[in-house]
Amino acid sequence: MDEEPLDAYSRIVVHVAQTVLPSVASLAVRTRRGQGAGSAGVITSDGYLLTSAHVVEGAERAEATFTDGTEVTADVVGRDPLSDLAVLHARAAVPPALELGDAKELLVGQLVVALGNPLGLAGSVTAGIVSALGRSLPTGAGRVIDEVIQTDAALNPGNSGGVLADSAGRMVGVNTAVAGVGLGLAVPINETTRGIIQTLMSTGRVRRAWLGIAGAQIPLPPAAAAKVGSRTGLQVAQVIAGSPAEEAGLHRGDVVISVDGEPVVTTTAVQKLMVEGAIGRRLEVTVLRNGALVDVVTVPRELK
Numbered sequence: 001m002d003e004e005p006l007d008a009y010s011r012i013v014v015h016v017a018q019t020v021l022p023s024v025a026s027l028a029v030r031t032r033r034g035q036g037a038g039s040a041g042v043i044t045s046d047g048y049l050l051t052s053a054h055v056v057e058g059a060e061r062a063e064a065t066f067t068d069g070t071e072v073t074a075d076v077v078g079r080d081p082l083s084d085l086a087v088l089h090a091r092a093a094v095p096p097a098l099e100l101g102d103a104k105e106l107l108v109g110q111l112v113v114a115l116g117n118p119l120g121l122a123g124s125v126t127a128g129i130v131s132a133l134g135r136s137l138p139t140g141a142g143r144v145i146d147e148v149i150q151t152d153a154a155l156n157p158g159n160s161g162g163v164l165a166d167s168a169g170r171m172v173g174v175n176t177a178v179a180g181v182g183l184g185l186a187v188p189i190n191e192t193t194r195g196i197i198q199t200l201m202s203t204g205r206v207r208r209a210w211l212g213i214a215g216a217q218i219p220l221p222p223a224a225a226a227k228v229g230s231r232t233g234l235q236v237a238q239v240i241a242g243s244p245a246e247e248a249g250l251h252r253g254d255v256v257i258s259v260d261g262e263p264v265v266t267t268t269a270v271q272k273l274m275v276e277g278a279i280g281r282r283l284e285v286t287v288l289r290n291g292a293l294v295d296v297v298t299v300p301r302e303l304k
Helices: 005-023 193-203 222-228 245-249 266-273
Strands: 024-031 034-042 048-051 061-065 072-082 083-089 111-116 125-137 144-151 163-166 171-182 182-187 213-219 230-241 254-261 281-287 290-297
Touching: 005 034, 005 111, 005 125, 005 163, 024 290, 034 111, 034 171, 034 266, 061 083, 072 193, 083 193, 111 144, 111 171, 125 182, 213 254, 213 266, 213 281, 230 245, 230 266, 245 266, 254 266
Parallel strands: none
Antiparallel strands: 024 034, 024 061, 034 048, 048 083, 061 072, 072 083, 111 125, 111 163, 125 144, 144 182, 163 171, 171 182, 213 230, 230 254, 254 281, 281 290
């Protein structure tokens, strides 16, 4: 057996562990409901930490412990349940910040390493590959997280909020859930989530717009597809009473073709457009209704 590939693999994992683990904290969280635990990674030189929103749900602070024995209290600066991300700020000095990577550069089959610091363990490291990209993960807040990374790197209990790193030791995701045996999911570090992180650091919360429709992607009849230039559309299955969508005159059975000039075929595509800048702004929604294209104007409100 040729052991050289195994040696090279081992060297990579050891290097990532030595680079990343010192900056991964174990979080002990207390809430009115009891105690919780998770992990977090240092993301700035002035003591900001990144973890999963569900890890610090209901908490104002957490006790962070690092592998070198450093213990600090970290205040919860902001949570965003819709992306399952949260930011904390340490009250004292912490280890160096991790280098943030970009999950959009990941490839299926690429080596990744999941690192956490569960209570009672001096750091946890598992390695695997990216087994799928672009997954969607439903959240308890009723939305979905897009572009989730699926990996076969096992996630140990207490690893939620920990670091998913590439072979260079860059943080490319936040470990968020175990989807099944031998299957883990991570929220990606990309342009969208970087914006969320910055917003949480500066304002403590992320504002989003709300339209008030639910639906499913359907194939369009050939004549309609030729008319709109798309083979599919988003058929509205529900219009929430009192929502901006209802006020604009959208109806169940309408097939949404575009919102604000952007083609949409899924509710996820609509969600991507419901950013802070859309709150209170007139948006044109083009729908297919009884075979004809109809334009309606809606004004999204802030999601509460």
